Amino acid sequence: xxxxxxxxxxxxxxxxxxxxxxxxxxxxxxxxxxxxxxxxxxxxxxxxxxxxxxxxxxxxxxxxxxxxxxxxxxxxxxxxxxxxxxxxxxxxxxxxxxxxxxxxxxxxxxxxxxxxxxxxxxxxxxxxxxxxxxxxxxxxxxxxxxxxxxxxxxxxxxxxxxxxxxxxxxxxxxxxxxxxxxxxxxxxxxxxxxxxxxxxxxxxxxxxxxxxxxxxxxxxxxxxxxxxxxxxxxxxxxxxxxxxxxxxxxxxxxxxxxxxxxxxxxxxxxxxxxxxxxxxxxxxxxxxxxxxxxxxxxxxxxxxxxxxxxxxxxxxxxxx
Amino acid sequence: xxxxxxxxxxxxxxxxxxxxxxxxxxxxxxxxxxxxxxxxxxxxxxxxxxxxxxxxxxxxxxxxxxxxxxxxxxxxxxxxxxxxxxxxxxxxxxxxxxxxxxxxxxxxxxxxxxxxxxxxxxxxxxxxxxxxxxxxxxxxxxxxxxxxxxxxxxxxxxxxxxxxxxxxxxxxxxxxxxxxxxxxxxxxxxxxxxxxxxxxxxxxxxxxxxxxxxxxxxxxxxxxxxxxxxxxxxxxxxxxxxxxxxxxxxxxxxxxxxxxxxxxxxxxxxxxxxxxxxxxxxxxxxxxxxxxxxxxxxxxxxxxxxxxxxxxxxxxxxxxxxxxxxxxxxxxxxxxxxxxxxxxxxxxxxxxxxxxxxxxxxxxxxxxxxxxxxxxxxxxxxxxxxxxxxxxxxxxxxxxxxxxxxxxxxxxxxxxxxxxxxxxxxxxxxxxxxxx
Amino acid sequence: xxxxxxxxxxxxxxxxxxxxxxxxxxxxxxxxxxxxxxxxxxxxxxxxxxxxxxxxxxxxxxxxxxxxxxxxxxxxxxxxxxxxxxxxxxxxxxxxxxxxxxxxxxxxxxxxxxxxxxxxxxxxxxxxxxxxxxxxxxxxxxxxxxxxxxxxxxxxxxxxxxxxxxxxxxx
Numbered sequence: 001x002x003x004x005x006x007x008x009x010x011x012x013x014x015x016x017x018x019x020x021x022x023x024x025x026x027x028x029x030x031x032x033x034x035x036x037x038x039x040x041x042x043x044x045x046x047x048x049x050x051x052x053x054x055x056x057x058x059x060x061x062x063x064x065x066x067x068x069x070x071x072x073x074x075x076x077x078x079x080x081x082x083x084x085x086x087x088x089x090x091x092x093x094x095x096x097x098x099x100x101x102x103x104x105x106x107x108x109x110x111x112x113x114x115x116x117x118x119x120x121x122x123x124x125x126x127x128x129x130x131x132x133x134x135x136x137x138x139x140x141x142x143x144x145x146x147x148x149x150x151x152x153x154x155x156x157x158x159x160x161x162x163x164x165x166x167x168x169x170x171x172x173x174x175x176x177x178x179x180x181x182x183x184x185x186x187x188x189x190x191x192x193x194x195x196x197x198x199x200x201x202x203x204x205x206x207x208x209x210x211x212x213x214x215x216x217x218x219x220x221x222x223x224x225x226x227x228x229x230x231x232x233x234x235x236x237x238x239x240x241x242x243x244x245x246x247x248x249x250x251x252x253x254x255x256x257x258x259x260x261x262x263x264x265x266x267x268x269x270x271x272x273x274x275x276x277x278x279x280x281x282x283x284x285x286x287x288x289x290x291x292x293x294x295x296x297x298x299x300x301x302x303x304x305x306x307x308x309x310x311x312x313x314x315x316x317x318x319x320x
Numbered sequence: 321x322x323x324x325x326x327x328x329x330x331x332x333x334x335x336x337x338x339x340x341x342x343x344x345x346x347x348x349x350x351x352x353x354x355x356x357x358x359x360x361x362x363x364x365x366x367x368x369x370x371x372x373x374x375x376x377x378x379x380x381x382x383x384x385x386x387x388x389x390x391x392x393x394x395x396x397x398x399x400x401x402x403x404x405x406x407x408x409x410x411x412x413x414x415x416x417x418x419x420x421x422x423x424x425x426x427x428x429x430x431x432x433x434x435x436x437x438x439x440x441x442x443x444x445x446x447x448x449x450x451x452x453x454x455x456x457x458x459x460x461x462x463x464x465x466x467x468x469x470x471x472x473x474x475x476x477x478x479x480x481x482x483x484x485x486x487x488x489x490x491x492x493x494x495x496x497x498x499x500x501x502x503x504x505x506x507x508x509x510x511x512x513x514x515x516x517x518x519x520x521x522x523x524x525x526x527x528x529x530x531x532x533x534x535x536x537x538x539x540x541x542x543x544x545x546x547x548x549x550x551x552x553x554x555x556x557x558x559x560x561x562x563x564x565x566x567x568x569x570x571x572x573x574x575x576x577x578x579x580x581x582x583x584x585x586x587x588x589x590x591x592x593x594x595x596x597x598x599x600x601x602x603x604x605x606x607x608x609x610x611x612x613x614x615x616x617x618x619x620x621x622x623x624x625x626x627x628x629x630x631x632x633x634x635x636x637x638x639x640x641x642x643x644x645x646x647x648x649x650x651x652x653x654x655x656x657x658x659x660x661x662x663x664x665x666x667x668x669x670x671x672x673x674x675x676x677x678x679x680x681x682x683x684x685x686x687x688x689x690x691x692x693x694x695x696x697x698x699x700x701x702x703x704x705x706x707x708x709x710x711x712x713x714x715x716x717x718x719x720x721x722x723x724x725x726x727x728x729x730x731x732x733x734x735x736x737x738x739x740x741x742x743x744x745x746x747x748x749x750x751x752x753x754x755x756x
Numbered sequence: 757x758x759x760x761x762x763x764x765x766x767x768x769x770x771x772x773x774x775x776x777x778x779x780x781x782x783x784x785x786x787x788x789x790x791x792x793x794x795x796x797x798x799x800x801x802x803x804x805x806x807x808x809x810x811x812x813x814x815x816x817x818x819x820x821x822x823x824x825x826x827x828x829x830x831x832x833x834x835x836x837x838x839x840x841x842x843x844x845x846x847x848x849x850x851x852x853x854x855x856x857x858x859x860x861x862x863x864x865x866x867x868x869x870x871x872x873x874x875x876x877x878x879x880x881x882x883x884x885x886x887x888x889x890x891x892x893x894x895x896x897x898x899x900x901x902x903x904x905x906x907x908x909x910x911x912x913x914x915x916x917x918x919x920x921x922x923x924x925x926x927x
Contacts (some may be wrong), residue, residue, distance in 0.1 A: 004732075007590055014784030014828070022519065038834035042819070047869040050819040052829070101635050121592030121637035122521040131635070146521030146641070184521060213515035 007129050014318040017129045017138040018311050020147040021188040029192055033157050035310035036303065042079065043306060053082035053308045060086045061103075062141070063119040068277065069141055072301070073116045076308035082114075100124065101131050108133050114316065115139070122146035122181075134320040137312060145179045151276050152185030154307040156193060158300050159231055162272050164173045166190070170197040172225050172267075173216075175235030175259060175284055182276045183224040184214070185234060191215045201225030202257055205246040222257050229267040233274045234259055234284050250283045260286040264294060272296045321363050321749055322346045324356060328368025328705060332375065332695040333671035343373055345701040348748035353557075353697055364750060366743045368705045374670050375695050376408025376702030376746060378677035380575050381551065382626035382648055384441075385722075386432075388417025395429075396720065398628065398648070399438035401721035403752035405649040406704035406741040409440040409446065409692060411681070413498075415473035416452065421446035421457045426465040434509060438751045440688075440702070444471040444498055447486050453477040456486055459495055468684035474598055475686070476533065478504040484540050491546035496684060500551040501533035501558065502599065508718065510639045512554075512600040516585040523639060525600050530558045538565045541572060549680055550574040552625060554599035556609030563618045573680045574618070577625035578647055578654040583727055593634050593641035594727045607649035614672060615662050621677040622658070624651040626628050628723020646723035650714065652706060653737035654728070660738065666708065701748040710740035762900065764910065764918035767881050770853075770897035771795065772802055775848065775879050778894055779805055784845045785812035786865050789835040791852030791910035796880065798916065813838040815849075817862035824832075842871030852879040852910035857891035881922070884908060 006023045010016045015028055020142050042050055058077040060070050070086060089103065098106075100119075107115070114137045117125045122144030129138040134208045142148040157165075163169060171190055177183040177200050190198050191214075200216040212218050219225035226232060237253055247253050259273065273285075273294045281287045289295060323345040330353055331340040337353070344351040344360050353655070382397045402410055412429075414420035420429070426443050433441035445467035449455045452475075459470055470490060477483040490497045506529035511517040513524030530553070538561065541548050553559060553574050565572055579597050584604050588595045590657055595601060613619040627644025634641050651673060659669025678685065678693030691699025713736045716724035728737065744752040760910065785806055787796030796812035806812075816835035824830075847867070860878065867873065883896035886904060902908060907923045 004589065035829065035833060041834050041836075045869060046871070049869075052819065052824055061778075099632060099635070100637065119637065121639045123458075123639070124637035126591045127593075127635070127637055144521050181521060186521070197560070208518075210513065210518045213518060218562075313829050317824055 007126060010318060010320055016126075016318050016320050018149050019125050019129060019138065019140045021149045021152045021185045021192065022147075024192065026192050026194075027275075029153070029156070029189060029291040032153055032310050032314060034306070035314060036153070036157050039079075039306040039309040040180045040303070043223065043302070044308070048079055049081055050079070051081045053077065053316055054082035056082045056141050056316060057111060058082045058084050058114045058116060058312070059107055059112045060084065060265060061089065061107070061115050061117045062087070063117070063124070064142070066118055066142070069118065069308040071303050073139075073141060073308055076305050076312060079305070079309055080313055082312075100272050104132055104237060106127055106258045108136060112136060114312065116141050118142045120144055139315070142181055145181050145184070147185050148181040148276075149185050150304070150308050150311055151182050153311065154300060154304040155182075155186050155274060155276070157303045158274060158296055158309055159272075161299070161303070162296060163230060166193040166195050169195050169230045170199070170228055171195055171231040171233065172199040172201055172229040173233045173235065174201040174222070174225065174259065176237055177202055177235065178206055178208055179213060179238070180235050186233060187214050187216055190291065198262065199225045199229070203247070222263060223266060226263055227266045229271055231272055231274065232264070232267060234279075236276065236278065237280060237284050254283055258282070258284055258286060259289050261288055261292070264289055276298060277301070321623045322361060322622050323364045323366065323701070323745060323748065323750065324362035325366045325368050325542065325703065325705060325743075326359065327603050328371050328373035330373045330695060331670060333667045334675045334694045335696065336667070337695070338667055343695070343703065345745065345748050347705070350695060350697055350699055350701050353695060355717070361606055365704070366705060366750075366753075368742070370632060370709070371705050371707045371742055372666065373695070374704050374706065375674040375693050375742065376704045377406045377651060377673045378693050379407045379410040379626070379648065379651055379673070380621055380623040380624075381577070382407070382410040382412055382624055383415070383628065383644070384412050385628055386416065395432055395719060397437060397722045399433060399436050399441075400752075401626075401646075401648045401719065402439040403433065403744045404720045404741060406652050406744050407439055407648055408704065408744060408746045408751070409442060410648070410701035411442045411444060411468060413473040414444050414446040414471055415475070419446045419451045419619060419721065420444070420467070421449050421451075421462075423458070423461045423465040426462060426467055430466045437746065437749050439746055440507055442466070442468040442685070444469050446470065447497060448477065448482070451475045453479060453482055455602075456489055459490060460493060460616060463493075464496065467679055469496040469498050471551070472500070474502075476500070476502055476504040476507065480536065483536075483651055484544065487540050487544040487546035487548070491544050494547070496547045496549055496682070498535055498549045498551055500599070501530050501537055501553070502530040503533045505531065510596065510600070511588065512585050512602045514585055514603055516588060520588065520591065527555045527557050527602070530555050530599070531561060534558055534561045538570065538572070541570050545571070547571040552577050552599050553610065553619060554580050554602050555606045559609045559613045559618060563613070566618065573620045575621045575623045575677075576614055576619045577623055578650060579625065579645060579727060580607065580610055581614065581622065581658055582654060587727060588638070591638040592727070592732065593636065593638055593647060594725050594729065594732065596638055596641040596643045598643045611658060611662060614658070615664060620680050622651070622655055622672045623677070624648050626721070626723070628721055629725050631724070634725050640744070644723070645726045646719060646721045647726070648721060649719055650728055650737065652704070652741060653712070653739045656708060656739040657737065701745055703745040704741060705743040706739055706741045708739055711736035711738055712740050713737070762882070762898070762920045764881070764920050767897040768795070768798065768918055769844065770796040771881055771895070772799060774895035774897060775799055775850075776803055776805070778839060778848060778877060778879060779803070780846065781805070782846060783809065783848050784840055785809055786815055786838070786847050786849050787812055788849065788851040788859065789814050789816040789832050791881075794849045794910065794912050794918070795852060801885050811839045813840065815863050815866055817859045817866060820862040820865040821846055822858055822862065836866060842873050845871075845873045846875045847873050847877070849876055850880070851878070852881045853908050854878070854883045854891070854893055854896065855886050857887045857889035860891050861889055881910065882908065
């Protein structure tokens with residue numbers, strides 16, 4: 001069967017959409033990280049704006065609510081001098097309403113230049129990228145459990161900032177991996193950037209053996225998964241998992257897989273602790289760890305704005 | 321109408337005939353195969369030079385979307401699609417709206433199909449009222465109206481007591497129950513469990529959804545002695561269970577769809593909604609097992625699983641897209657492709673879409689059983705004339721069905737399909753001729 | 757005019773005299789990345805008057821260029837480093853080649869993101885004409901005419917010696 005070209009790249013191999021980390025060459029990822037470094041210094045200036053996206057309209061299309069992610073995208077777009085329009089299209093179960101493609105067509109008619117899309121269904125941004133006008137760029141802000149590429153990139157930026165060399169690291173990702181788009185993006189980025197040892201840690205209901213196909217070592221024991229790790233990425237545990245018969249309670253999860261000081265002691269002494277946020281204190285992570293010296297959760301947020309500025313400015317500068 | 325089909329290569333899988341011969345048709349029946357008397361004055365001559373003259377195809381699963389989903393497929397367009405595909409008899413599942421659980425609905429459907437004279441229609445009646453899996457339908461009444469068996473379509477009966485009773489009741493009268501082996505709870509994902517679903521973040525349907533349901537069905541068949549036709553097997557493990565059950569002598573038959581026969585989960589690519597299908601596309605090893613099983617007869621027949629889907633219902637994110645693909649016009653080509661890949665000759669290949677499906681239907685066909693799926697003098701004149709060497713590309717504009725979505729579309733595959741239908745004859749009437 | 761007559765080192769010597777004449781105490785030195793920045797570094801090493809003003813600033817045009825839509829994001833986006841206050845500064849801006857004037861326009865926009873300078877004076881190694889904007893240098897070591905498609909750039913070897921490269925456009 002004919003496999004189409006990766007829709008994120010144009011015929012010259014340049015990034016025109018950011019839909020997922022998988023399929024992107026290492027050089028593309030590194031270029032984004034390098035560019036993000038640039039924008040960090042912009043964020044330290046008095047005038048925190050550059051005119052790269054001036055006159056462009058960026059539409060935040062959030063079919064799934066998220067104030068924090070939407071806000072960071074808005075800040076990033078505004079720092080690039082773009083006009084930002086926020087559309088909260090919460091899905092109502094009572095009526096189907098306008099179809100996804102009709103919504104996109106209407107917005108394109110309003111001269112949108114870029115869509116930042118968050119959707120509860122895996123693959124939605126691909127459908128959008130396929131059907132929008134050629135000059136419009138799409139950034140995936142999270143689709144179902146498939147991908148959250150800007151989070152993956154800012155996580156990589158964070159790791160590179162504190163640890164420098166990817167090729168000698170042990171990285172542990174802990175929690176509800178099977179449902180996590182952040183985990184998938186992190187895993188693809190880590191493997192592409194050459195991290196030799198990636199552990200996926202959690203109970204079998206949340207970390208099935210299947211995951212090994214993505215290039216990770218599945219660990220059902222927290223101790224084994226954390227031991228000697230340089231980087232620990234904790235994932236948020238959602239309440240739905242309790243009702244879906246995957247876990248008995250948050251308390252039992254914390255007992256076995258929560259990150260506490262004594263579990264952290266098993267990792268390398270200079271290990272860093274990351275979390276995409278928002279954190280559930282006492283569920284996946286203890287407060288002393290979240291606020292402790294190993295935690296880089298707050299720098300992640302700062303890096304997130306620079307990374308999003310980098311992504312938007314790179315794709316806006318490439319033609320379809 | 322008197323028809324003469326000349327110069328063709330006549331292939332009849334049942335008798336083993338495979339030779340150049342002419343075919344004379346009159347009064348809805350085949351008069352002569354071989355040398356036709358010069359006295360025969362045909363109203364219509366079909367020149368089958370370079371073509372195969374085969375029995376009309378029998379498709380065990382094609383949805384016509386009537387009654388109910390008229391915006392998806394009017395009876396006329398879908399039966400025209402059947403004729404264009406060389407299909408002269410088709411079986412339609414009962415998941416119409418309302419479900420085919422009332423004799424009146426079946427009568428109406430058969431009446432309208434007969435008037436169109438494009439293809440013979442054999443409906444499956446609903447096994448339970450409204451397909452709800454609770455109360456039985458009036459199977460005798462429905463059979464009298466023309467149902468050839470009873471089915472739950474894609475809706476599994478979760479209550480095993482109800483399922484057992486339904487099989488017992490059907491067994492009393494010798495009705496065949498058509499069941500798709502899929503566990504109601506395990507089967508709720510949108511893609512087959514495996515590396516692809518994991519990577520794409522799509523909820524998975526494990527093989528266990530099929531094997532657990534199969535084992536339940538097989539056990540109930542043992543107990544009740546019912547005849548069951550298993551619809552759309554999708555996994556190697558499922559095939560293994562079927563093989564063992566058949567070896568035991570249980571009254572089981574099974575089919576596989578053109579989609580599962582040729583595609584795997586990798587073909588989902590970048591969330592292509594044309595690949596959103598039930599059963600979901602599984603892995604390469606499963607496909608290989610299905611192909612081998614169809615060749616050795618463990619899987620009796622190949623069907624199109626024709627399911628026209630509205631553009632609005634397909635152009636959605638993968639998990640929300642309605643499952644299904646158009647298939648009537650692709651059944652012959654995809655059978656030929658599989659046959660060629662498997663090294664089977666034309667007769668063995670054609671058997672899977674002509675005589676074998678007829679054998680599955682068995683005496684539900686009544687008197688038709690003796691000649692449907694066959695080319696025999698004195699038998700019904702259901703014929704498909706096709707050029708095995710021709711190729712064609714699948715494009716929406718070419719398809720007669722209102723369902724334009726198929727994984728085999730040229731845009732996706734970049735390849736042409738083998739085999740082009742030149743003429744289709746149903747009950748001695750020309751239902752379709754290809755444009756010159 | 758052939759490129760052989762563009763002796764970068766000789767022109768640098770001219771530039772050194774020209775800058776020396778333009779310099780007033782209290783000025784601040786700034787070089788456009790990357791060629792102008794190299795010139796600034798050499799000048800600070802060669803002219804004691806400039807050395808008193810401290811480390812020169814480096815300024816990049818990358819974030820304010822007007823060809824973003826056609827060429828995408830340029831390199832050098834994080835090259836700007838200004839170790840002094842821009843507000844009220846009298847800036848002597850150095851660049852290697854002045855052509856259309858668009859780079860200078862972008863650099864000035866970048867500079868104004870940092871503050872309001874009291875004045876900006878431009879000194880370049882080579883003015884190759886072809887201006888598309890009203891921008892003039894106070895000093896140019898040489899005026900050269902080149903076909904518009906050719907690209908003239910300054911190069912610096914490990915020993916710090918300057919040369920010019922002339923490139924025809926890629927096919």
